[in-house]
Amino acid sequence: MTTPYDTDAIRAQFPILQRTVGEASAPLVYLDNTATSQTPDCVVRAIVDGYTRTKANVHRGVHTLSQEATDAQEATRRRVQRFIGAGSHEEIIFTRGTTEAINLVAASYCSLLQPGDEIVITVMEHHSDIVPWQLAAERHGLRLKAVPLREGSSELDLDAYARLLSERTRVVAFTAVSNVLGTVNPVRRMVDMAHAAGAVVLVDAAQAVAHERVDVQAWDADFVAFSSHKMYGPTGIGVLYGRRQLLERMPPYQGGGEMIAHVDIDRSTWADLPFKFEAGTPDFVGIAALSTAIDWMEATGIERIAAHENSLLRRAEEAMRAMPGVRIFGDAPGKCAIISFLMGTEASAYDIGFLLDQMGIAVRTGHHCAQPLMHVLGVSGVVRASFAAYNTEAEVDAFVAALRRIHKIFHL
Ligand code: PMP
Numbered sequence: 001m002t003t004p005y006d007t008d009a010i011r012a013q014f015p016i017l018q019r020t021v022g023e024a025s026a027p028l029v030y031l032d033n034t035a036t037s038q039t040p041d042c043v044v045r046a047i048v049d050g051y052t053r054t055k056a057n058v059h060r061g062v063h064t065l066s067q068e069a070t071d072a073q074e075a076t077r078r079r080v081q082r083f084i085g086a087g088s089h090e091e092i093i094f095t096r097g098t099t100e101a102i103n104l105v106a107a108s109y110c111s112l113l114q115p116g117d118e119i120v121i122t123v124m125e126h127h128s129d130i131v132p133w134q135l136a137a138e139r140h141g142l143r144l145k146a147v148p149l150r151e152g153s154s155e156l157d158l159d160a161y162a163r164l165l166s167e168r169t170r171v172v173a174f175t176a177v178s179n180v181l182g183t184v185n186p187v188r189r190m191v192d193m194a195h196a197a198g199a200v201v202l203v204d205a206a207q208a209v210a211h212e213r214v215d216v217q218a219w220d221a222d223f224v225a226f227s228s229h230k231m232y233g234p235t236g237i238g239v240l241y242g243r244r245q246l247l248e249r250m251p252p253y254q255g256g257g258e259m260i261a262h263v264d265i266d267r268s269t270w271a272d273l274p275f276k277f278e279a280g281t282p283d284f285v286g287i288a289a290l291s292t293a294i295d296w297m298e299a300t301g302i303e304r305i306a307a308h309e310n311s312l313l314r315r316a317e318e319a320m321r322a323m324p325g326v327r328i329f330g331d332a333p334g335k336c337a338i339i340s341f342l343m344g345t346e347a348s349a350y351d352i353g354f355l356l357d358q359m360g361i362a363v364r365t366g367h368h369c370a371q372p373l374m375h376v377l378g379v380s381g382v383v384r385a386s387f388a389a390y391n392t393e394a395e396v397d398a399f400v401a402a403l404r405r406i407h408k409i410f411h412l
Pocket residue numbers: 034035096097098099100126128129175177178179204206207227369
């Protein structure tokens with residue numbers, strides 16, 4: 001028999017949720033989880049342990065502390081490998097985040113391409129899955145194309161995607177889950193279509209990894225990128241999964257310590273995977289603590305967390321749809337627990353976010369690093385509320401009550 005989902009017990013592990021905000025000392029209702037999720041005690045303790053017990057540079061010393069720090073980092077590499085179903089720990093590269101992981105692939109893999117080769121992305125990408133490809137396109141004379149949304153829909157137009165794929169397509173990059181619309185893209189189908197056209201695929205899993213079980217082999221993806229801070233882990237760390245045959249062909253992204261086999265003044269040779277792509281001292285304390293965050297997510301149950309978040313999503317959306325003048329952006333079936341919205345025409349996203357903050361409710365406002373998608377939606381910004389493992393029905397009700405007050409303020 002499974003134990004019931006105990007939100008109180010979960011919340012007790014996140015001391016930040018006890019704090020109040022603003023002059024009115026309103027209890028914090030944290031609904032900005034898509035931007036970053038909070039971190040449980042056990043992960044904070046792992047970070048403190050790292051700094052108070054084992055801090056020493058990794059892969060550099062014979063002394064005990066260095067060996068312990070190295071062991072902790074390499075254990076995390078294997079933990080991540082198991083977590084995402086990668087074939088080998090050498091295919092797991094630690095980066096500063098999703099952004100750096102995508103930049104690594106765009107800079108390194110695209111240097112192998114020829115002028116006129118094509119990259120396909122989508123209009124719902126985060127800027128971190130657009131700009132690195134633009135930089136690579138400019139540097140190597142590549143063409144960048146974007147898959148549109150289906151007319152009147154929050155889903156990608158897969159017919160248009162099929163038409164955009166050509167014999168010149170070398171890379172396809174898309175997000176598994178939209179950080180604005182919550183749309184869950186059909187990853188395996190899109191990967192298969194790209195492979196049939198002879199392209200490699202990068203999946204941006206930043207928004208997927210804390211809400212669904214990511215299996216890189218089931219996706220058959222060539223590259224997968226995600227960030228620790230969105231999965232209850234420390235900030236400043238990310239992961240790039242890459243298929244070994246591709247990583248082996250790719251030149252280093254950055255040069256420095258740890259990524260070399262041998263250095264002469266005029267040339268160097270590279271270390272084996274994964275170190276070829278890990279120049280310099282990493283955040284080894286944070287990396288070790290990422291392992292604890294993964295343990296926490298698995299112990300709590302990713303599927304159970306997602307089911308809980310989805311029930312909060314339904315509760316909030318039902319109430320919001322009954323409010324005149326509220327526009328919700330994102331209605332794809334099975335969408336992730338993200339609600340992007342606007343109220344009437346008078347209240348800007350910033351106004352709504354500001355007023356919610358006065359009532360203790362933290363949401364994100366603005367273009368959400370997705371300006372091309374904002375253009376498609378015909379708005380300059382939206383308000384976004386998003387749910388995580390520790391949010392409660394009472395918080396949803398407080399959020400909805402706050403929206404009703406804002407509704408009155410603007411006479412909607
Ligand atoms: N992709 C998506 C879909 C995201 O939501 C985000 C973060 N908002 C990123 C990439 C970038 O992640 P990071 O800033 O951690 O590198």
